[in-house]
Amino acid sequence: MTCTIRIACIISLLHTRVAGVDLTQYVNVFQGTTSGGNRFPGVVAAPFAMVKLGPDVQSGTTDAYSGYLANGSVWGFSMMHESGTGGAPKYGVVSQMPYVGSLANPLIDISQPRTAPDIGTVGYYKSSLANGVSVELAASEHAGLYQYAFPSSDVGTIVVDASHVLPSFRGLGWDQHYKGGNFSMAEDGSYEGSGTYDNGWNLSPDWTIYFCGRFSSTPTSSKSFSGNGATLTSYDTSTPVSGTQRVGGVFTFSPSNVTSRVGISYISTAKACQNLEGEIPAGTDFQSLVSQAKDRWNTEVFSKIQIETANAAGQQLLYSSMLGMFMIPSNLTGENPGWSSPEPYYSDAFTLWDTHRCHTPLFQIIEPVAYEEFIRSLIDIWRHDGYMPDARSSNFNGRTQGGSNADNVLADAYVKGVRGAVNWDDGFAAMQTDAEKTPANNNDPQAPDSSTKEGRGALPDWLTYGYITPTYTRAVSRAVEYASNDFGLYQVASGLGKTAEAATYLERSRNWRNHWNPAAASNNHSGFVVPRLANGSFVPQDPLSCGGCYWRDAYYEDVPWVYSMNMPHDVAELKTRIGGDDKFVDRIDKLFDLNIFSAGNEPGFTSPYLYNFVRGKQYKSVERSRAIGNLYNSGTGGLPGNSDAGAMESNIVWQMIGLWPLTGQTTFLILSPWFSHMTIDLGTGRTLDMSSTGGNKDTAFYIQSLKVNGQQWTQSYVTWGDVFANGGTMEYVLGPTPVDWATGDMPPSPASGDE
The missing domain is CATH 1.20.1050.60 (alpha-1,2-mannosidase)
Known part of the structure; x- marks a missing residue:
């Protein structure tokens, strides 16, 4: 966005910083869902929520790591997914799929193409299927809400399939398997059950998910089923089914609009029902769940970084990336089937190898x-x-x-x-x-x-x-x-x-x-x-x-x-072994000159900023930072590689902040901020307030001078104690050409004896 009228710019800048503004408006939930990003675009009602409700799409032998593919047919809407993972898909369990008309065999492929691109915002998702059914989704932390609109002239059918699980076609032995389940229902169409599965990218043994479902109206027909492959062995009115065969239920409805509520748990069906009734009781307004999700994400994540900018693309990239950061790990406190403990419990960490550097x-x-x-x-x-x-x-x-x-x-x-x-x-x-x-x-x-x-x-x-x-x-x-x-x-x-x-x-x-x-x-x-x-x-x-x-x-x-170049705790020794400052700088240069560096590979994440360990070369870290930033956008292909559970997104957020962390140390290498003003809420009344004058993100981004907490700064790094422990200020003056401002001490190299 280019501001040609000054008053419009002022209004835009003020709007961004108004307390309580809905920052979800700047989020594209489809960021990084194509080109190998593997992001999950469905409903995650709060940071780290257990339920991640969205579509499962099949397209030939393409692995749908998060369940979603932009092209292909939807074969279910399931309650659990991971976001930005690789290796092989995980979850895709507790699924429903709508069908139009009476269904003779629920084990056949009833997948449907979409008639339009899916629609999603924070807390909301919609798919329009070729059979005329629209499916809207909302959720809480442990339960999901499906809202179906069937063609008015036809019978609406919903299939609940306990055997549904995301497949892998890579042939590496990492594909998930359905091991068995059980399914039972009551006369009003409410149902309970479980499914047991194994494997996936982490080669896990058997694990079980329990579910509890309710509909907004009593079905005209309810049938349980069991069978192998596409062959039915049982398709009965209300008989409970269990075993290693595929099991589930088929429900038909006369109303065109049907709402389905589902709770899940790792503990028991009773706990799944407790989660459902506690979080999405009967009569829950669909839009209220969407609003609650927006409020949670605004309060707990997006509002923590407030910016002043006339750059709409920058706003969208920042907040879309922050969403991608906090979908996993999953907070499963109270849902740990392994042991009883007063401690919190998180799972779905993928993986600290990916995330420890900057996430x-x-x-x-x-x-x-x-x-x-x-x-x-x-x-x-x-x-x-x-x-x-x-x-x-x-x-x-x-x-x-x-x-x-x-x-x-x-x-x-x-x-x-x-x-x-x-x-x-x-x-x-x-x-x-x-x-x-x-x-x-x-x-x-x-x-x-x-x-x-x-x-x-x-x-x-x-x-x-x-x-x-x-x-x-x-x-x-x-x-x-x-x-x-x-x-x-x-x-x-x-x-x-x-x-x-x-x-x-x-x-x-x-x-x-x-x-x-x-x-x-x-x-x-x-x-x-x-x-x-x-x-x-x-x-x-x-x-x-x-x-x-x-x-x-x-x-x-x-x-x-x-x-x-992967020794951030021992850089002084590394420089000596490479041959001194000039050779060290040339070696970093060659990572780029020889096209060795890949922004999508975590081992190289820190390398572009090691120039800060050489006096007079901090500006080269800034140049590399800006070049890497240009590889990102808020679009569907906006990540330079697999999200890796938010590792890629956290990388770009650090570029925007203008700092780079050295994990395990209190050191942050100084880069250059993207925005004229950024305030980071550090909690308990503390803030880091960052401002810049005289420059812009794209052509005048070199640091001319810097004050930290009001004092002139000549080091190419700050520490946790300087700006984060108690809050602080960083005031940049930027310009179009490099200036040798960082004339002070170099960042520490603790393992080199230089602390």
Whole structure:
């Protein structure tokens, strides 16, 4: 939007900052739903809600990771999904599908194309099907509301299918399976049941979801069914059905408009009914649920960052990205089937490998209460399951792609002052389990050498050699991450006064150096992290190649060039090994000049901002930040890769803020803000107020000068204590050309002895 009339601009700017404004108007729920973003566009009634109600779409052999595909036929509307995940789909359970007319066999394919693109806003979703049925959806945290409009001249039929689950066609052995269920109904058409399923991307064993359904009017006909494949073995009036066959119910209605309410639970059908009646009792107004969802998202998320801008696209990108950040993990407090505990409980973490670099640091700022609960949940999972998860879904740990990155998350929380009800002695014990106890091998076919379920599967080599041999898959990338994980233990041990443990883990955090081969060379650079054998010799390695870059390779999802820059706790040592400041700058440049850097791969997230560790080069971090920002928009293809549960979205929000977090440290590298004014609500009356003058987002974004809390600032970083712990101000003057303003101390490199 270009403001040609000054008064219109002023009104727009003021409107953005008016307390209580509905910021959901700037949200595109379909951001990142195409081009591999895998975002879920359906109804999530509140941050971290258990119910994520939306369509399941099939299109040939394309995996619908979040259930949604822009093209294809809808084959159900189900209650549970994940957002932005990869690997393989998860959930898609407790499904309903409308049909027009009497249905002779509910086990056949009754999927329907859509006659128009789906419509969605925060708290609301609508699909218009080719059979003339429109389906509108709203929800609460543990229950969903379906509103059907059938063609007036036909019988309306609704099929409830307990066997419905999202499939995977990749052939990797990660597809979900329906294992069995039960279904019963009453004369008024109310019904209860459950389904049991397994697998998905985290290779979980059997897990069960219970459901409880009610309709707004009594069906003219209610029938339970069971069968195998598309073959019916039972299709009766009210007989309960159970077993390993497909089970469900078929309900027909004479009214054209039918409302269906459904509650779910991991605990029991009684708990599912309790959730339903407690959250969406009979007579609940559909629009009231939509309004409640908007209010929750406005209050708990969107209002935490207020901006002044005349840039409508920037507004849409900011708030659409904030929605994408907080759909998972799922807050399942009160819904934990594994153990009874007074602690909070969160599942659907996908994955801390993806999110620990920039998502969880922003999670703490935007949702501090939920963040403390999440930290407590990680520790409580360790108490009862033996390990903290790097990922968790359907109440089961898995998959671990690299290190034990819950250690990084706990360290980040600790150094930034998260205390509350967190038991940090137990937290450190949980971290030590990762650092000292080898998990049992779960015999993952994709990486059979060691556990991909939890912990550090390659720990025997790490403890024996101080590096990881090719005996283990992902040896080099795991070693780089184990070093970072051990730095996290050092940070918490230091804070708890455990001096011996702190010394041990600080030394271990330097073990990435044992993979450094100074003779490995590429494009006028020498020194890269490479595989190393038990006899100490290095394996020849092209620094531009990672083989398949997947589970069985030495490097996971990125190349040696990128992993050789992944030591944010030891940057001063890294610079020395690379050859000093000039070579260090040139190496970052070459990540881009040689087209090595991928904005969609998390291992490289921090690399573009390492210029801040070289005096006079902060402006290059800003240039890279702006270039990365240009890869994003609020449209359906607006993410540069898989959302990865909000990792991509948190990345762009940090670009907009103009800071970059170094997880496990209190350091934030200074970039350049996008907006003339931004206020971040830090809770308990604290704010970070950021303003800029003299520049703009696109052509005049270089810092000319900066004041922090009213004082002239000459460092290329700020700390948690400077601007977040008690709030603060950052006042930028921007311009079109670089200025050497950051003449002060460089950011710390704690593992290099430079704190």
